[in-house]
Amino acid sequence: MGESIEDIEIQLLLDAVYRHYHYDFRHYARASIKRRLLQARTQWGYDSISEMQSAVLHDETILPRLLNFLTVQVSEMFRDPSYFQALREKVVPHLRTYPSLKVWVAGCSHGEELYSLAILFAEEGLAERTIFYATDINPNALKAAQAGVYPLDRIRLFTENHRLSGGHGSLSDHYTANYDRAVFDKSLRERTVFSDHSLVTDAAFGEMHLISCRNVLIYFDRELQDRVVGLFGESLARGGFLGIGSKESLRFSAHADLFSEFVREEKIYRRRSR
Amino acid sequence: MSLRAVVIGASAGGVQALSQILPGLPAGFPAPVMVVVHIPPRKDNALVELFARKCRLEVKEAEDKEPLVPGTIYFAPPDYHLLVETAGSLALSSDETVNHSRPAIDVLFETAADAFGNALAAVVLTGANQDGARGLRAVCEAGGSAFVQDPATAEVGTMPEAALAACPAARMMALDEIGCALQAMMPR
Ligand SMILES: C[S@@+](CC[C@H](N)C(=O)[O-])C[C@H]1O[C@@H](n2cnc3c(N)ncnc32)[C@H](O)[C@@H]1O
Numbered sequence: 001m002g003e004s005i006e007d008i009e010i011q012l013l014l015d016a017v018y019r020h021y022h023y024d025f026r027h028y029a030r031a032s033i034k035r036r037l038l039q040a041r042t043q044w045g046y047d048s049i050s051e052m053q054s055a056v057l058h059d060e061t062i063l064p065r066l067l068n069f070l071t072v073q074v075s076e077m078f079r080d081p082s083y084f085q086a087l088r089e090k091v092v093p094h095l096r097t098y099p100s101l102k103v104w105v106a107g108c109s110h111g112e113e114l115y116s117l118a119i120l121f122a123e124e125g126l127a128e129r130t131i132f133y134a135t136d137i138n139p140n141a142l143k144a145a146q147a148g149v150y151p152l153d154r155i156r157l158f159t160e161n162h163r164l165s166g167g168h169g170s171l172s173d174h175y176t177a178n179y180d181r182a183v184f185d186k187s188l189r190e191r192t193v194f195s196d197h198s199l200v201t202d203a204a205f206g207e208m209h210l211i212s213c214r215n216v217l218i219y220f221d222r223e224l225q226d227r228v229v230g231l232f233g234e235s236l237a238r239g240g241f242l243g244i245g246s247k248e249s250l251r252f253s254a255h256a257d258l259f260s261e262f263v264r265e266e267k268i269y270r271r272r273s274r
Numbered sequence: 275m276s277l278r279a280v281v282i283g284a285s286a287g288g289v290q291a292l293s294q295i296l297p298g299l300p301a302g303f304p305a306p307v308m309v310v311v312h313i314p315p316r317k318d319n320a321l322v323e324l325f326a327r328k329c330r331l332e333v334k335e336a337e338d339k340e341p342l343v344p345g346t347i348y349f350a351p352p353d354y355h356l357l358v359e360t361a362g363s364l365a366l367s368s369d370e371t372v373n374h375s376r377p378a379i380d381v382l383f384e385t386a387a388d389a390f391g392n393a394l395a396a397v398v399l400t401g402a403n404q405d406g407a408r409g410l411r412a413v414c415e416a417g418g419s420a421f422v423q424d425p426a427t428a429e430v431g432t433m434p435e436a437a438l439a440a441c442p443a444a445r446m447m448a449l450d451e452i453g454c455a456l457q458a459m460m461p462r
Contacts, residue, residue, distance in 0.1 A: 029339070029359065029365045031360070031365055032355075035357075035381070215368050222339050225339070245368075247338055247354055
């Protein structure tokens with residue numbers, strides 16, 4: 001089958017967004033991107049993707065809203081509790097041996113994964129010696145992550161996940177309920193640097209002891225996954241840890257040999273020392 | 275038309291219904307078969323084990339960016355959407371639920387229709403919601419073959435009814451007839 005007009009239009013839109021705004025979605029998994037762009041088109045009432053492209057180029061207020069379609073903000077605190085349990089039981093004992101720690105939460109979305117780790121580190125007595133870097137490309141997501149406020153109706157699930165992950169105490173030790181919202185303690189983010197950073201176009205971060213990047217690689221094609229795995233390899237200290245999503249894998253990456261499997265079922269890897 | 279892929283969607287009562295279709299597919303079936311069953315988000319995929327024992331074809335959980343292989347049955351993992359890329363590989367995503375479901379049948383069917391056009395066969399089975407209706411319409415519009423379990427024979431008729439309403443060109447059949455129809459599409 002030849003390329004459809006719609007597929008050509010989508011390629012052109014992604015090229016335009018890259019050339020004008022420097023957001024690079026050209027190597028994101030295309031089927032998902034296409035579904036989401038068609039949703040945006042329908043919702044905004046454009047007749048075609050080309051028409052939407054013209055609007056995006058000429059009206060820069062549209063871009064932030066388009067980013068909400070091009071990126072996926074689905075997350076949970078302590079999502080996949082067994083992952084956090086493995087971090088607590090198997091990775092933390094190694095981290096304890098360092099006097100200071102750097103942790104990078106890449107693709108932090110609205111902060112759910114960041115606060116999960118911050119709470120885990122606080123419970124394990126590592127918070128004081130840790131600096132967290134929380135990065136994302138979506139400015140709205142970063143703003144939400146910085147605020148650390150979630151609707152109360154999500155807290156039940158977060159609480160259950162926290163308990164299943166082997167959390168000490170109760171999740172409610174870490175937030176105050178305010179009407180229909182849970183406001184997470186400022187102390188959890190006191191030692192966090194939030195920044196706009198793209199895994200696709202930006203450079204490595206230095207000497208991390210732990211990188212947690214879950215359910216981000218899954219949105220990339222193999223070529224881009226490969227680049228990002230290389231970036232993680234460069235950003236980790238020797239012996240540092242990398243955790244990815246439960247359906248993600250380093251197996252197909254050309255950089256896979258930089259890592260050894262540390263907790264295989266939880267997709268936790270360790271940077272080899274040579 | 276030569277068949278290049280089969281997609282199947284099932285919800286309430288789906289395991290029973292699939293047990294009357296998948297084990298009947300003969301070794302050497304020339305297309306990959308991708309299946310979405312609505313199941314609660316759990317970590318282990320019991321469906322894979324169950325059907326691996328019953329089927330002659332290889333049965334596995336779909337993996338992200340995995341190239342499709344003919345004669346293999348792929349189940350969507352719990353809590354992830356299953357998509358088909360136009361180059362003929364699979365993709366997973368943790369996008370928002372669709373029709374309150376993740377995995378959603380519509381997501382698989384719409385992306386498969388895009389990738390395979392008229393070389394696709396799609397099947398909607400028993401279920402208590404409307405997932406799959408939009409997807410089946412996309413399959414029909416792309417020229418693919420659509421089969422729907424006869425709602426009268428389904429454990430829950432809502433989902434096949436919705437699919438028939440959205441896609442009047444679909445053929446309504448009993449389960450054993452659906453199995454035969456898929457096999458009849460094999461080149462001989
Ligand atoms: C599905 S969410 C995952 C959230 C969280 N890590 C989790 O697993 O629950 C994906 C996140 O990756 C971000 N993202 C997408 N492309 C990115 C890129 N090139 N660099 C950094 N973050 C990106 C999105 O904005 C979104 O916040």
